[in-house]
Every structure is written in C-alpha cells, then in structure tokens.
Amino acid sequence: MNCKIVLTQLDDLLDDELQPLEKQQVQAHLGECDSCHQAWQQELQFRQMMKDQPVPAPDAGFEDRIFDKLPRTGASVRKTAFVAGFGGAIAAGVMLMIAAAIFFQPVSQQQTLPNITLTLHQTKKVKMVFDVPEMVADATVSMQVPDHINIAGREGLHQLEWKTALKKGKNLLSLPIVAKMAESGELVAKIKYGNQEKVFRLKLDIHSIEQGLLNSVTVEAV
Amino acid sequence: MATILDLFSKKQSPDEFEALLKPHVGHLYRVAYRLTRQPDAAEDLVQDLMLHFYPKLQELKKIENLKPWLARSLYNRFIDNLRKNKRNPISDALEDSVLETVTDTNLQPEHEVEQDLMQIRLSQALDQLNDDQRHVIMLHDMEGYTLTELADVMGTPVGTLKSRLHRARNSVKETLSLELSDTLMRVKG
Numbered sequence: 001m002n003c004k005i006v007l008t009q010l011d012d013l014l015d016d017e018l019q020p021l022e023k024q025q026v027q028a029h030l031g032e033c034d035s036c037h038q039a040w041q042q043e044l045q046f047r048q049m050m051k052d053q054p055v056p057a058p059d060a061g062f063e064d065r066i067f068d069k070l071p072r073t074g075a076s077v078r079k080t081a082f083v084a085g086f087g088g089a090i091a092a093g094v095m096l097m098i099a100a101a102i103f104f105q106p107v108s109q110q111q112t113l114p115n116i117t118l119t120l121h122q123t124k125k126v127k128m129v130f131d132v133p134e135m136v137a138d139a140t141v142s143m144q145v146p147d148h149i150n151i152a153g154r155e156g157l158h159q160l161e162w163k164t165a166l167k168k169g170k171n172l173l174s175l176p177i178v179a180k181m182a183e184s185g186e187l188v189a190k191i192k193y194g195n196q197e198k199v200f201r202l203k204l205d206i207h208s209i210e211q212g213l214l215n216s217v218t219v220e221a222v
Numbered sequence: 223m224a225t226i227l228d229l230f231s232k233k234q235s236p237d238e239f240e241a242l243l244k245p246h247v248g249h250l251y252r253v254a255y256r257l258t259r260q261p262d263a264a265e266d267l268v269q270d271l272m273l274h275f276y277p278k279l280q281e282l283k284k285i286e287n288l289k290p291w292l293a294r295s296l297y298n299r300f301i302d303n304l305r306k307n308k309r310n311p312i313s314d315a316l317e318d319s320v321l322e323t324v325t326d327t328n329l330q331p332e333h334e335v336e337q338d339l340m341q342i343r344l345s346q347a348l349d350q351l352n353d354d355q356r357h358v359i360m361l362h363d364m365e366g367y368t369l370t371e372l373a374d375v376m377g378t379p380v381g382t383l384k385s386r387l388h389r390a391r392n393s394v395k396e397t398l399s400l401e402l403s404d405t406l407m408r409v410k411g
Contacts, residue, residue, distance in 0.1 A: 011388060015369065046395060050363035053344065055255045058265050066247055066269055067240045070276050162346040164259070 001025045006036050010043045116187070118179045120208045123152045125176045126187070139164055140192040143175055146185035149204065152176035179206040239279050243272060246292050253293055256360040257300045259345075267303070271296050293367075294375045297357075304353070347397035355390035358383050363391070 006029045012018045013026050030037050118124050142161035151157050160175075179185070189200040247268055254264035271292070275282060285291050348356050357376070361367045362383075369387070373380045 011391070017369070017384075046391070047363060049340075049344070050359070051366075053341070053364050055252050056261050058251055058261055062251065062265060063244060063247055065265070066272055067244070069269060070239065070272065160342060160346070162342060163349040164345065 001029050003029075003033060003036050006030070006033070007039055010040055014043060014047055116202060117205045117207065118149070118177065120179050120182050120206055123176050123178045136193055138193070140190075142188075142190045142192075144188040144190075145177055145204075148181040148183055149177050149179050149185050149187075149206075152178050177204075179204070182206050182208050239276055242279070242282060242288075243275070243292075246289060247272075249289065250292060250296055252365060253296055253361065254300070256365055257297070257357060267296065267300055270303075271299055274299065290371060290374055294377070297375050298377075343398060344394070347394040350393055350397055351390050354378075355386050355393070358386045359390040359394065362387055 006026050009018060009022065009026050013023060018026065030040050116124075116126060140161060140163050142159065144159045145151060147158060149158075151160070177187075183206060185204045185206065187202040187204055189202065191198045250268045250271065251264055254267040255261060258264050258267060275295070282288070348360070351359065358372060361372055361375070362369065367375065369380045369383050372378070372383050376383065
C-alpha cells in the first residue's frame with residue numbers, strides 16, 4: 001500500500017470504516033512510513049481538538065425548569081423564547097462592555113469611559129461582554145488592533161472576525177493583547193447583524209513601567 | 223364506554239412524562255448546543271421539544287429506542303426553526319448599542335489564553351462551513367455520533383454525510399492550517 005492511498009484512508013481508519021484487511025494494511029504502512037505517520041499524528045490531534053470543544057453546562061436547575069414548564073392541564077402550550085427569539089422581531093439593543101474579570105459597571109451610552117491602559121510588553125486580557133436583551137442568532141463580531149499591538153500568542157494577527165449567536169444576557173469574549181511600542185492605539189470592535197453594523201472605538205494607552213502614563217479616553221459609537 | 227376508557231387511559235401526569243424523558247435531556251442539550259452554539263438557545267430548543275411531545279406521551283411510550291429518535295426530532299425542530307428565522311430577518315437589533323469599559327488587571331495563564339483564541343479560531347473555521355457541513359462535523363467529530371446514526375438523525379444517506387464530513391474537515395483544517403500543531407502544543411502545554 002502506498003502513501004497516496006494511505007493518506008486518503010486516514011479518516012476512514014479513525015472513523016472505523018475500513019475493512020479488517022485494509023485496516024491492517026494501513027496500520028502496517030503507518031508503522032513503517034515517517035511522513036504518513038506524521039500525517040496520522042496530525043489527524044489524531046485534529047480529532048482530539050474537536051472532541052475537546054466544551055459544551056458549557058446549562059444554567060443550574062436546567063432539568064427542573066424543563067419539566068416545571070410542562071402544562072399541568074390540557075391548556076395550550078406556551079411558546080418558548082427560542083421560537084419567539086428566532087421568529088420575532090428583536091426591538092432592543094446590544095451593549096458591549098470591556099469588563100473586569102468578575103464585575104461589571106453599567107454606564108450610560110455617551111459617557112467618558114475608563115481607558116484601557118497597557119504596560120509595554122505585558123499581556124493584558126481584555127474581556128468584552130455583549131449584553132443582549134434578546135437572543136441575536138447570527139451576529140458577526142470583529143476585533144481589530146493596531147500594528148504595534150499584538151494579540152498574545154498570535155504575532156502578526158491584528159484582526160479577528162467570526163459569526164456567533166449572542167444569547168440573551170451577557171456574552172463573554174476575552175482577548176489577550178500585548179503592546180510592542182509605547183504608542184497609543186485603538187481597538188476597533190464591530191458587531192454586524194443583518195444590514196446593521198455598530199462600530200466601537202476604544203483607545204488604548206501604553207506606558208512603560210517607568211512612565212506611568214494615564215489619560216482618560218472617550219469611546220465613540222459610530 | 224370504550225371511548226371513555228380510552229380517554230382515561232390517555233390521561234397523563236407530568237411525572238410520567240418526566241420519568242420517560244428525563245434520562246435523555248442531558249444528551250439532548252448537548253446536541254442542541256452543538257446545533258445552536260449557545261447555551262440559552264440550546265435549553266430553549268430542548269424545552270420546545272419537550273412541550274411539543276408532552277401531549278404525545280402514549281406515542282412516545284411505543285418507541286423502542288428513544289435516544290436516536292429524540293435526537294432526530296430535535297434536529298428536525300432546529301431546522302424548522304432555522305428556516306422560520308431566515309424568513310423573518312431582524313434588522314433593528316443593534317440600533318441602540320453602547321460600549322462600556324472597565325480595565326482588567328488580571329493576567330491569565332498562557333494556556334488558558336491560547337485556549338480562548340483556539341476556540342475563536344475554530345469558531346471562525348466552522349463559520350466557513352455551510353449548515354449541513356457544520357452540523358455533521360459537530361455531531362460526528364464532537365459528539366461522537368457514527369455516520370450510520372447521523373444518517374438516521376439527519377435523514378441523509380451515509381455516503382452524502384461522509385463526503386460532507388470530508389469537505390468540512392478539510393475546510394476547517396485549511397482555516398486552522400498555519401498553526402494547528404503549534405497551537406495544540408501550547409494549549410496542552
């Protein structure tokens with residue numbers, strides 16, 4: 001069995017879809033061929049990464065809530081938030097907070113906000129909390145940092161964009177960033193939904209340990 | 223008389239329904255989470271399914287293997303809701319958005335930081351897939367359903383699922399390709 005065939009059968013081997021003889025042949029080849037063995041290891045890593053993707057535990061009392069909501073008589077069945085949220089109009093807004101690890105300080109839309117201050121070359125984890133009154137099923141979130149600020153562990157990557165469902169309530173996202181130069185910068189966060197887009201600009205002050213620079217900044221919603 | 227007796231025999235209590243379905247709600251929640259990708263929507267989907275089946279206890283009792291049957295029903299319900307949602311786009315959700323800030327002085331251990339990013343990157347990679355590909359890779363590679371089981375759950379032939387899965391994996395790998403090994407080492411390190 002040659003490498004070309006073996007590489008096409010790695011998925012089937014992992015999925016236990018090979019016939020016994022094929023399985024034996026592929027395994028024998030993997031024992032002898034370094035490059036195929038390396039591909040096999042990468043495939044194992046990929047599968048493990050997929051398996052490791054967590055499912056967050058439901059909120060406490062999940063099972064009780066499920067069964068407590070059953071109608072006790074033959075009365076009409078209540079529509080759930082899922083159905084209403086998917087099918088109905090959501091008239092409320094979305095709030096994005098860059099928040100501390102544990103607590104949140106609600107403020108009004110137009111106020112001057114505490115600045116984000118980074119110490120040069122030190123990683124700071126910024127936590128963003130999207131507080132949504134109703135579920136938004138298909139939002140696109142993007143984050144952009146300037147060239148002299150890195151996303152920790154991802155040097156050279158300055159922009160992230162992904163689609164996500166925003167649940168009702170607080171949606172947490174963490175972004176670890178590290179400054180490479182003592183220059184102010186701006187983190188741009190965008191939320192898109194349908195034909196709507198909201199842009200938030202958050203100024204970042206950077207100081208070296210000796211400087212201790214701190215300035216207040218205004219976050220502007222465009 | 224037979225009709226009256228039938229009516230009595232169909233009378234049910236929430237306890238009876240709960241005893242039959244409770245062993246399955248944890249698993250249904252996991253499947254619902256993989257489909258909806260957010261906890262509240264997953265819970266609502268399971269709730270929606272329970273409410274739908276509550277008046278049908280007698281039918282449920284006749285089903286031999288409830289687990290795959292319920293998973294299939296959940297999947298069908300999710301797809302129905304998704305279609306309804308696509309017919310009713312929402313346009314004003316962001317109108318009153320605001321941004322607030324508080325600084326965070328805590329540093330996270332490096333592996334946790336990497337894991338957050340890895341999840342974002344995987345989420346981005348999954349976003350590149352179409353719905354069919356995303357559902358099959360999440361239920362197969364994350365939840366451990368076999369292709370045969372998924373053929374039943376999704377009402378799709380095994381061969382079709384297999385090629386969807388293959389394309390989905392290749393697409394995810396391509397999106398993650400540059401640093402997959404490196405990142406996994408960091409996450410596990």
